[in-house]
Amino acid sequence: MKLLLTVHDGISRAGFILGCMALGAIVCIYAFEVISRYAFGAPTIWASDFVSFLLLISVFATAPWLTREGGHVAVTIVPDLLPAVRDLVLRVGFLMAAGVCLWASWICFEENIYLYNRGTSTLTTVRIPKWILSAFITYGLLNTGLYFLRLTFGASPKETQNG
Structure with a gap:
């Protein structure tokens, strides 16, 4: 099982790097477009399309790694108000998030x-x-x-979440 989790982390880390590279490419394309349009009066016909494609790639390639690292959006007012059942509430939330993500992926x-x-x-x-x-x-x-499932059934949410 540990090997499977390590492979999952490796794939997600590679996705994160790809997403970061996509963001870097967006910056370069926009810079090229601005220079091409305003300095040379020759706007590109492809820049906007590639920026859109790369933005989609950057968001969905980095999301798993950010979830692994606890960088996902988390509204923790309910768990914070209920410290006695905080872990349970967080785990139920992770399980619901996992269900939604897995259903949408299908x-x-x-x-x-x-x-x-x-x-x-x-x-x-x-x-x-x-x-x-x-x-x-x-x-x-x-x-x-899958990362939300790992958060649901893994280490204590206190160890993986800020708060």
């Missing part, structure tokens, strides 16, 4: 297959198969759901 997976089978492309200047982008959504939701 829906996205089915959509990936549908998009692939239909050969659907984006409606942008730069056309790419939509399934490639939706695969990142599936990856992010699935692995985030």
Whole structure:
């Protein structure tokens, strides 16, 4: 089991690095677009499309690692007001979050297959198969759901959460 969790962490760490690289590419593309548009009067036709694609990749590639690190959005007013059952409340919340993420990843997976089978492309200047982008959504939701399961059944939430 430990090996499986280590592999999961490694895949998620690689996704985090990919997401960070996507953010760096967004900065470079925007800088190029600004210089191209205002210094040379020659705006690109592709920059906006690639920024959109890369933004989606950055969000869903980094989400699992951020969840692992406790960087996900957490509203903890109820657990903070109920210190006697704080761990239980947090674990129930993690379990609910896992259920939602895993359910949504299943829906996205089915959509990936549908998009692939239909050969659907984006409606942008730069056309790419939509399934490639939706695969990142599936990856992010699935692995985030798995981390929420790990938080539900793993170490004490006090050890993994700020608060």
